[in-house]
Amino acid sequence: MSLIRIYGLFLRHFYLITRSFPRVLDLIYWPSIQITLWGFISNFFAIHSTYYNNAVGVILSCAILYDFLFRTSIGFNMLFLEEIWSRNFTNLFISPIKIGEIIVSLVITALIRALIGLVPAILLTSPLFGISMLDLGIHLFFLFLSLYTFGITLGILVSAGLLRFGPSFENIAWSTMFLLAPFGCIYYPVEILPQFFQNIAYSLPLVYIFEEARSILIDGVVNYKNIMNAFYLNAIYLLIAISLFYYSFAQARKRGTLINIGE
């Protein structure tokens, strides 16, 4: 692995962000809108729901966590799509950058993009709704790390699809998060789902992350089993995603997709 090449690809996207104020605004705008909206909904439920009445920040905290996942995943896909849209794809793939270096570089850049959007949104929650994400304590770090890993995993999976099938896979890139959201049990406990859906939900790390967030915020109980389950599943899915990305690259070289995408 060459840190210089990783930095080179990071720099390509960093320049893009810093050169364009509308791009930065776009990164901040949607998370802020999302969090403000969920903040008011959260306040409403806190007053009118018995489930949430002791924990004003539960829905909002989960909304922030979900948005972090969403931004990370979409961020990774956007970085990959950016190369296709700018017709720079061929230049990138004929440079001596390794697949692993591309993944590492995009993983770092996606995190920075997500944080640019999310930090201002999180800062908004305190003055507007009197809620602090820090109520989750040190465990907040583990939840964020878990969501980040899963977001990146989804990003790599979708990018693998883009490599293998070309730009026609773009629509899938936008829809993956919406497909998984119902199974993630972001705003409701997993028991609400029918049994079959519960089985699917338990096979994803999301349910453990959001159950854990609710457990800490509502009951004040930390369940390390949830955190560990999320990490185990994340490790498995990440390994599958990276393997699939390498496989897609090999297939794209075989089928000529790299040439078709690039021009």
Next chain:
Amino acid sequence: MKNLVEVKNLKKKYGTKEAVRGISFNIKQNEILGLLGPNGCGKTTTIGMMLGLLKPSNGEIFIDGKKIEENRIETLEKINFISPYIELPKKLTVKQNLIVYCKLYNVSDIKNRIEYLVEKLKLENFLNRITGELSSGQKNRVSLAKALINDPAVLFLDEPTASLDPEIGDYIRGFLENYKKEKKISILLASHNMNEVTRLCKTVLMMKDGIIIDKGFPEELIKKHGRKNLEEVFLKLSRSNNELN
């Protein structure tokens, strides 16, 4: 001069369709080889395989003695490519693009390399401008700078002067001639501009339907086929039934 590029019995199949059907050729150091042929004859597929973007179905490609399939990254460090169909990120300045590609190619002295290319290709007036806002001629020079960023031993050019006005086209051709002489690099030139090919190339390969149907010096081919210029030879071969060799 040694062979910097060796292509042996190269084939590429997409399903049942054979895009390239067993071609072999070499490019010597300090040589420009022209690759000609009608659209769909397999030129892009051939170049794609030489750039490592495509996996050959059969055959071997050696760059400076190294087999590309087994030494992909090492080989990519020694080659580069320019085509009007690919672009550099439009929102970045010229300088930023060059810095990014210096990093991707692990260029050791970035400042000096960029200064050298800026001077050689006369980029100083628009070095800090957004790449997407440049004229096609300026963009072409920037793409050429990117293609030379790693001081390549082998350069692949796919219609390098397409869509350029005659004056800029002539400048680019002159630049390539001088750069090849100075650096003793090998160049593969795919072009539909027969004057360009006649001026730059020592040897020419004519491709059709995935095979090489003729090859030789441009003057030799003109004489052999009894035509006035390379364009007429191209037309004759393109309309033939692949039985000239």
